[in-house]
Amino acid sequence: MPLTFKAPPRISPQQFARVLQRGTHLGPSPAAPLAFELYHIITGYGLDPAVALAFFAHESQYGNDGVCKEYDTRNWGNVRTAVDQRRVVGVAHTPYGDFVRFGSWQDGLRDWCERILHRYIEQWGLDTVEKAIPRYAPSSDGNNEQRYIHHVNELVARWQAEDPAPVDASTWGAAAGGPTVEELQQALFAETFHAAGVEYHPEWAFHQYALKEARAGRPLGAPLSKNRRITVGSKQYAVQVFALDTLYTPIGEPESATNWADVRRMSDLMKQR
Numbered sequence: 001m002p003l004t005f006k007a008p009p010r011i012s013p014q015q016f017a018r019v020l021q022r023g024t025h026l027g028p029s030p031a032a033p034l035a036f037e038l039y040h041i042i043t044g045y046g047l048d049p050a051v052a053l054a055f056f057a058h059e060s061q062y063g064n065d066g067v068c069k070e071y072d073t074r075n076w077g078n079v080r081t082a083v084d085q086r087r088v089v090g091v092a093h094t095p096y097g098d099f100v101r102f103g104s105w106q107d108g109l110r111d112w113c114e115r116i117l118h119r120y121i122e123q124w125g126l127d128t129v130e131k132a133i134p135r136y137a138p139s140s141d142g143n144n145e146q147r148y149i150h151h152v153n154e155l156v157a158r159w160q161a162e163d164p165a166p167v168d169a170s171t172w173g174a175a176a177g178g179p180t181v182e183e184l185q186q187a188l189f190a191e192t193f194h195a196a197g198v199e200y201h202p203e204w205a206f207h208q209y210a211l212k213e214a215r216a217g218r219p220l221g222a223p224l225s226k227n228r229r230i231t232v233g234s235k236q237y238a239v240q241v242f243a244l245d246t247l248y249t250p251i252g253e254p255e256s257a258t259n260w261a262d263v264r265r266m267s268d269l270m271k272q273r
Contacts, residue, residue: 002128003051003153005116008167010050010156013039013202015163019053020062029062031105036202037190038109044187045113050159051129052076052112054152063105067094073101076112077136083114106194129153185211198223206240206247209263220245220265 011019017035021028031038042049059078060068068075071092082088082100087107092099102108116132126132129152137143160166186202189211193200201207206227210220221243229251230239236251238258246266252258 007048011159011163012165016049024061026064037200040187040190050156054155058151074105074108076108083111196222205260
Protein backbone atom coordinates (compact mmCIF):
# COMPACT_ATOMS: atom_id res chain seq x y z
CA MET A 1 0.00 0.00 0.00
CA PRO A 2 1.42 3.44 -0.92
CA LEU A 3 2.67 5.47 2.01
CA THR A 4 0.41 8.50 2.44
CA PHE A 5 1.35 11.81 4.07
CA LYS A 6 -2.10 12.30 5.61
CA ALA A 7 -2.83 9.45 7.99
CA PRO A 8 -3.34 8.61 11.64
CA PRO A 9 0.09 8.61 13.34
CA ARG A 10 1.96 5.46 12.51
CA ILE A 11 4.20 5.85 15.58
CA SER A 12 3.62 7.14 19.10
CA PRO A 13 5.01 10.42 20.49
CA GLN A 14 7.35 8.36 22.67
CA GLN A 15 8.73 6.47 19.66
CA PHE A 16 9.17 9.73 17.76
CA ALA A 17 11.17 11.11 20.70
CA ARG A 18 13.25 7.92 20.99
CA VAL A 19 14.24 8.08 17.32
CA LEU A 20 15.40 11.68 17.60
CA GLN A 21 17.28 11.01 20.82
CA ARG A 22 18.94 7.92 19.38
CA GLY A 23 19.91 9.83 16.25
CA THR A 24 22.79 8.35 14.29
CA HIS A 25 26.49 7.66 14.75
CA LEU A 26 26.82 11.46 14.63
CA GLY A 27 24.85 11.75 17.85
CA PRO A 28 21.31 12.63 18.94
CA SER A 29 19.32 15.04 16.82
CA PRO A 30 19.67 18.69 17.85
CA ALA A 31 15.86 18.76 17.64
CA ALA A 32 15.49 15.95 20.21
CA PRO A 33 14.67 18.25 23.18
CA LEU A 34 11.66 19.49 21.20
CA ALA A 35 10.41 16.06 20.16
CA PHE A 36 6.96 16.14 21.72
CA GLU A 37 6.22 19.65 20.50
CA LEU A 38 7.40 18.75 17.00
CA TYR A 39 5.24 15.63 16.98
CA HIS A 40 2.14 17.66 17.80
CA ILE A 41 2.98 20.30 15.20
CA ILE A 42 2.88 17.56 12.56
CA THR A 43 -0.35 15.99 13.76
CA GLY A 44 -1.89 19.46 13.97
CA TYR A 45 -1.67 19.55 10.17
CA GLY A 46 -3.21 16.08 9.90
CA LEU A 47 0.07 14.60 8.67
CA ASP A 48 1.81 11.44 9.84
CA PRO A 49 4.80 12.12 12.13
CA ALA A 50 6.60 8.96 10.98
CA VAL A 51 6.70 10.09 7.35
CA ALA A 52 7.82 13.59 8.32
CA LEU A 53 10.53 12.10 10.52
CA ALA A 54 11.73 9.85 7.70
CA PHE A 55 12.18 12.88 5.42
CA PHE A 56 14.20 14.56 8.19
CA ALA A 57 16.33 11.43 8.50
CA HIS A 58 16.99 11.12 4.79
CA GLU A 59 17.72 14.79 4.19
CA SER A 60 20.08 15.55 7.07
CA GLN A 61 20.34 12.58 9.45
CA TYR A 62 17.97 14.40 11.82
CA GLY A 63 19.80 17.70 11.48
CA ASN A 64 23.21 16.15 12.11
CA ASP A 65 24.74 16.33 8.64
CA GLY A 66 25.08 18.24 5.40
CA VAL A 67 23.85 21.74 4.75
CA CYS A 68 21.46 21.60 7.70
CA LYS A 69 24.29 20.99 10.15
CA GLU A 70 27.06 23.01 8.51
CA TYR A 71 24.98 26.15 8.02
CA ASP A 72 22.61 25.72 10.99
CA THR A 73 19.56 26.10 8.76
CA ARG A 74 17.07 24.29 11.03
CA ASN A 75 15.53 23.30 7.72
CA TRP A 76 13.51 20.10 8.24
CA GLY A 77 13.36 19.08 4.59
CA ASN A 78 16.37 20.90 3.10
CA VAL A 79 14.08 23.14 1.07
CA ARG A 80 15.40 26.03 -0.99
CA THR A 81 12.43 28.35 -0.54
CA ALA A 82 9.89 28.92 2.23
CA VAL A 83 6.13 28.77 2.11
CA ASP A 84 6.00 31.65 4.61
CA GLN A 85 8.85 34.13 4.26
CA ARG A 86 8.19 35.50 7.76
CA ARG A 87 9.83 32.37 9.16
CA VAL A 88 13.07 32.90 7.26
CA VAL A 89 16.04 34.43 9.09
CA GLY A 90 18.54 34.16 6.25
CA VAL A 91 19.78 32.19 3.28
CA ALA A 92 22.65 29.70 3.32
CA HIS A 93 24.75 30.10 0.18
CA THR A 94 26.38 26.71 -0.30
CA PRO A 95 28.27 24.90 -3.08
CA TYR A 96 25.02 22.97 -3.65
CA GLY A 97 22.86 26.07 -4.04
CA ASP A 98 20.89 28.32 -1.73
CA PHE A 99 18.85 26.97 1.19
CA VAL A 100 16.61 28.97 3.51
CA ARG A 101 17.48 29.28 7.18
CA PHE A 102 14.69 29.17 9.75
CA GLY A 103 14.71 30.75 13.19
CA SER A 104 13.74 27.54 14.96
CA TRP A 105 13.15 23.85 14.37
CA GLN A 106 9.46 24.50 14.98
CA ASP A 107 9.28 27.07 12.19
CA GLY A 108 11.27 24.86 9.82
CA LEU A 109 8.88 21.99 10.48
CA ARG A 110 5.75 24.13 10.17
CA ASP A 111 6.96 25.35 6.80
CA TRP A 112 7.64 21.80 5.63
CA CYS A 113 4.18 20.65 6.78
CA GLU A 114 2.49 23.52 4.95
CA ARG A 115 4.49 22.77 1.81
CA ILE A 116 3.42 19.12 1.85
CA LEU A 117 -0.20 19.80 2.79
CA HIS A 118 -1.05 22.87 0.70
CA ARG A 119 1.17 22.34 -2.33
CA TYR A 120 1.90 18.66 -2.72
CA ILE A 121 -1.43 17.27 -1.53
CA GLU A 122 -4.05 19.97 -2.07
CA GLN A 123 -2.61 21.76 -5.12
CA TRP A 124 -0.85 18.99 -7.03
CA GLY A 125 -2.59 15.85 -5.73
CA LEU A 126 0.73 14.24 -4.74
CA ASP A 127 -0.61 12.55 -1.61
CA THR A 128 1.85 9.66 -1.30
CA VAL A 129 5.61 9.44 -0.90
CA GLU A 130 5.84 7.61 -4.21
CA LYS A 131 4.04 10.38 -6.07
CA ALA A 132 5.78 13.26 -4.29
CA ILE A 133 9.46 12.30 -4.39
CA PRO A 134 9.98 12.79 -8.15
CA ARG A 135 8.97 16.41 -7.64
CA TYR A 136 10.40 16.91 -4.13
CA ALA A 137 13.81 15.34 -4.89
CA PRO A 138 14.05 14.81 -8.67
CA SER A 139 16.83 12.88 -10.32
CA SER A 140 17.62 16.03 -12.34
CA ASP A 141 18.82 17.56 -9.05
CA GLY A 142 21.20 14.66 -8.41
CA ASN A 143 18.82 12.52 -6.33
CA ASN A 144 18.14 8.81 -6.56
CA GLU A 145 14.33 8.89 -6.47
CA GLN A 146 13.76 5.18 -5.91
CA ARG A 147 16.37 5.03 -3.17
CA TYR A 148 14.69 7.96 -1.42
CA ILE A 149 11.25 6.31 -1.63
CA HIS A 150 12.62 2.98 -0.39
CA HIS A 151 14.46 4.63 2.50
CA VAL A 152 11.37 6.49 3.73
CA ASN A 153 9.23 3.34 3.52
CA GLU A 154 11.91 1.27 5.25
CA LEU A 155 12.33 3.72 8.14
CA VAL A 156 8.60 4.04 8.78
CA ALA A 157 8.15 0.25 8.79
CA ARG A 158 11.13 -0.20 11.14
CA TRP A 159 9.88 2.39 13.63
CA GLN A 160 6.39 0.91 13.59
CA ALA A 161 7.77 -2.56 14.28
CA GLU A 162 9.85 -1.44 17.26
CA ASP A 163 7.23 0.90 18.81
CA PRO A 164 6.16 -0.72 22.11
CA ALA A 165 3.01 1.42 22.40
CA PRO A 166 1.71 2.19 18.90
CA VAL A 167 -1.12 4.64 18.39
CA ASP A 168 -4.60 3.08 18.11
CA ALA A 169 -5.72 4.30 14.69
CA SER A 170 -9.36 3.57 15.54
CA THR A 171 -9.33 6.43 18.03
CA TRP A 172 -7.71 8.90 15.65
CA GLY A 173 -10.10 11.30 13.99
CA ALA A 174 -12.71 8.79 12.82
CA ALA A 175 -13.33 8.54 9.09
CA ALA A 176 -11.74 11.81 8.06
CA GLY A 177 -8.32 10.79 9.28
CA GLY A 178 -8.04 13.94 11.40
CA PRO A 179 -6.82 14.20 14.99
CA THR A 180 -8.71 13.26 18.11
CA VAL A 181 -9.97 16.02 20.37
CA GLU A 182 -7.06 15.29 22.73
CA GLU A 183 -4.46 15.58 19.95
CA LEU A 184 -5.99 18.82 18.70
CA GLN A 185 -5.93 20.19 22.24
CA GLN A 186 -2.25 19.27 22.55
CA ALA A 187 -1.40 20.86 19.20
CA LEU A 188 -3.23 24.10 19.98
CA PHE A 189 -1.72 24.20 23.45
CA ALA A 190 1.76 23.84 21.94
CA GLU A 191 0.97 26.68 19.52
CA THR A 192 -0.09 28.89 22.45
CA PHE A 193 3.31 28.35 24.06
CA HIS A 194 5.10 28.93 20.76
CA ALA A 195 3.28 32.24 20.19
CA ALA A 196 4.48 33.35 23.63
CA GLY A 197 8.07 32.39 22.80
CA VAL A 198 8.15 29.56 25.34
CA GLU A 199 8.92 25.92 24.56
CA TYR A 200 6.12 23.48 25.34
CA HIS A 201 7.12 20.20 27.00
CA PRO A 202 4.05 17.97 27.44
CA GLU A 203 6.04 15.64 29.72
CA TRP A 204 6.78 18.45 32.22
CA ALA A 205 4.64 18.62 35.35
CA PHE A 206 3.86 22.35 35.04
CA HIS A 207 2.69 21.97 31.45
CA GLN A 208 0.68 18.83 32.19
CA TYR A 209 -0.97 20.68 35.06
CA ALA A 210 -1.72 23.74 32.91
CA LEU A 211 -3.38 21.58 30.26
CA LYS A 212 -5.38 19.68 32.88
CA GLU A 213 -6.59 22.92 34.44
CA ALA A 214 -7.57 24.32 31.05
CA ARG A 215 -9.62 21.21 30.32
CA ALA A 216 -11.31 21.60 33.71
CA GLY A 217 -12.30 25.19 32.95
CA ARG A 218 -9.64 26.74 35.18
CA PRO A 219 -7.19 28.06 32.56
CA LEU A 220 -3.90 29.69 33.44
CA GLY A 221 -3.70 31.60 30.17
CA ALA A 222 -0.63 31.92 27.99
CA PRO A 223 2.81 31.48 29.58
CA LEU A 224 4.66 34.70 30.32
CA SER A 225 7.98 33.17 31.36
CA LYS A 226 10.06 30.05 31.08
CA ASN A 227 10.33 27.58 33.94
CA ARG A 228 12.87 29.03 36.37
CA ARG A 229 13.93 28.87 40.01
CA ILE A 230 13.70 31.39 42.80
CA THR A 231 14.98 31.35 46.35
CA VAL A 232 12.81 32.64 49.20
CA GLY A 233 14.60 32.60 52.52
CA SER A 234 16.55 29.36 52.41
CA LYS A 235 14.00 27.52 50.25
CA GLN A 236 14.10 27.04 46.48
CA TYR A 237 11.05 26.87 44.23
CA ALA A 238 10.51 26.01 40.58
CA VAL A 239 8.25 28.72 39.15
CA GLN A 240 6.49 29.48 35.88
CA VAL A 241 4.39 32.58 35.33
CA PHE A 242 1.19 32.45 33.25
CA ALA A 243 -1.16 35.25 32.27
CA LEU A 244 -3.82 34.28 34.84
CA ASP A 245 -1.79 32.63 37.60
CA THR A 246 1.66 31.43 38.64
CA LEU A 247 2.66 27.81 39.23
CA TYR A 248 5.28 26.72 41.71
CA THR A 249 6.78 23.55 43.17
CA PRO A 250 8.99 23.39 46.30
CA ILE A 251 12.44 21.98 45.51
CA GLY A 252 13.33 19.11 47.82
CA GLU A 253 16.41 18.79 50.01
CA PRO A 254 18.24 17.10 48.45
CA GLU A 255 16.90 18.06 45.02
CA SER A 256 16.39 14.39 44.12
CA ALA A 257 13.66 14.34 46.77
CA THR A 258 11.56 16.90 44.86
CA ASN A 259 7.99 15.82 44.24
CA TRP A 260 7.46 17.27 40.76
CA ALA A 261 3.83 16.23 40.84
CA ASP A 262 3.30 18.73 43.68
CA VAL A 263 2.26 21.65 41.47
CA ARG A 264 0.64 24.58 43.28
CA ARG A 265 -1.11 27.79 42.19
CA MET A 266 -0.18 31.17 43.59
CA SER A 267 -3.88 32.10 43.71
CA ASP A 268 -4.48 29.30 46.23
CA LEU A 269 -1.58 30.51 48.35
CA MET A 270 -2.98 34.06 48.35
CA LYS A 271 -6.21 32.80 49.94
CA GLN A 272 -4.31 31.59 53.00
CA ARG A 273 -4.27 33.83 56.06
